[in-house]
Amino acid sequence: MKIKYYLAFMGMAALASCSKDSAPTPEIPVVQTSFVSKLIEYQPAPGQFINTDLGNLKGANTIIGKKGMVSLGAWGGYIVLGFDHAVINQVDKDDIIIYGNPFENFSEPGIVWVMEDTNGNGLADDTWFEVAGSEFNKTGYQRNYSVTYTKPAADTDPVPWLDSDGLSGVVKTNTYHRQAYFPDMKDKDGKTMTSYTIKGSKLPSTNINTTVPSMITSKPFAWGYADNLVDGDKIDIANAIDQNGKKVVLKGINFIKIQTGIQADMGWLGELSTEVTGVEDISLIKK
Template sequence: MKKSISYALLFCLFLFSCKKDKQMAPDVNLLIKAGALQAKVAAITTFSAGTNNGQAFQHEWKLDGKVVSTLYNFNFTATKAGTYILAYKGYNEAGEFKHTYTITVPVPVVDITANSSRYISRIFEYLPAPGQFVNETLGKPEQAQKLIGSTTNLISLGGFGGYIIFGFDHSVVNNSGNDLAIYGNPSGAPYHFSEPGIVMVSQDSNGNGLADDEWYELAGSEYTKTTTIKNYEITYTNPKAFANVTWKDNQGNSGEVKVNNFHKHNFYPEFAANQENITFKGTLLPPSTGKVGSIIISSPFDWGYTDSYSTGDDYKTNLYNSLDLSWAVDKNGSKVDLKTIDFVKVYTGQSADAGSLGEISTEVKGAVDLGIK
């Protein structure tokens, strides 16, 4: 009887051993077999792995090195443009199968049509820094809306950092030469008065139609000069009265935006979300104020800025500042190859006082896509 039990146990072990020996490495059937493919922002692409021989195995999907699924499938949805690496592994005790996908997700582009306008079609945000025109006609949100479809209205951005963000009804294409024209109101020789604004651009990388993506500066003639300060920050405090607006910066300096008797009201933007203080960040251009005789002037920069009577882009002839999207740099100063852009930001680039003429504050009258005639 004991021998019979022993033989039975040995037979079972033999069968188990045979079954184990028969297990094979995964023979995987991928739904998508290519190694490189293209997807769209916010669109689902389904990846799955089946078996060719009926053998079960385990699954692992890694997106950019992070495990995102251990099921037989994975639904990929890109939240923004970019290049993604999806690695699949099917495995069991007998072996494993691997496959890597390179998924390219291009920036969404709103194509130009016969009905596209060359003018601003939308104002996304207007937030001026303290200034003499702020809270009156040239410094109110409703005035900013008048830039839509026009180059003859005017909005003031106040002191350093004050900005406006706008867009067109299409993606602006980076063509050969200059791509954008931005109108201001500088004056030329002999009594130059420019109030240079820095221009930044952005792509709608996440496809949501909002200006909440990475910004790139269009590096103008002063960008690499030692007199230009990168990563500058200034904080203005609301006096909540007709009084000088105090400020402090991240360079250890402090000062005031001084009120004058031509504009008897609070210079701090009363429509800003924070009514205690407000901080602006960006690239600080050197002041260019001076005098010709007794006349206060503010000299222009050569090229690359708005509201600047520049000789480098021939403001005298064009009556606007022209800008090339190929000048774009990232936050580290590295060149960025932008095929298209969707959003434009202009902000006052100087923190300077022009005496009886008040603070230096960039003005914008409108903008045009030079790619549309």
């Protein structure tokens, strides 16, 4: 009898053990972060903060997972960032907030682009869609614009540029920042780059007033741009447009690109350059 009961007990124990071993392991929930979580690309245009800790990869990484500050340089300079999740396109709500360092009468607006990871490979290799702001299609706004920047002979020399309209100018240097303004970059063969071209959209410069050098102003646009409003710029994914300027419907986005939107010489203040201090998914901000 004891042997019978012993064998029965061992059999039940074995079954219990098998049942325990075959039970699925509970998944550990992934904690999504509100801030962008990865730096994908940083391509600044020339500027007075470029090649300093505010305008290099070190500066670009300061806004990953928190607030920091990075300068994008003159027109076209950009940064590409990724979230650790898909930012859902909320109906009739703003989805993303971008922080910069503007003042009440001095903003340096940057154009925002968004991308959905439609092929699901985790790379920013799908289609970029511009987020139309308040200046979309107004006088001075231009799509498919490009600028070629050329490295000057000396680091202290102004940086020449030529745009797709055939206009030319320079990013002026000043005595406050004496390092090279042309980005220290290598090509795919490891050689130092001496010129490069950036493409994008251009915003009007009608908000800028430099007639009184001691009172230069760059008034903010109404909405839809980075480094524009003092309390941060809320972006609605629903305002995304395609290459033809038509609205597109996105379920959500995984990547964001911010690009200096105005080509302007601000006198003794230097070039207009968008600065970014942080990017967050509004739906995940703790209140």
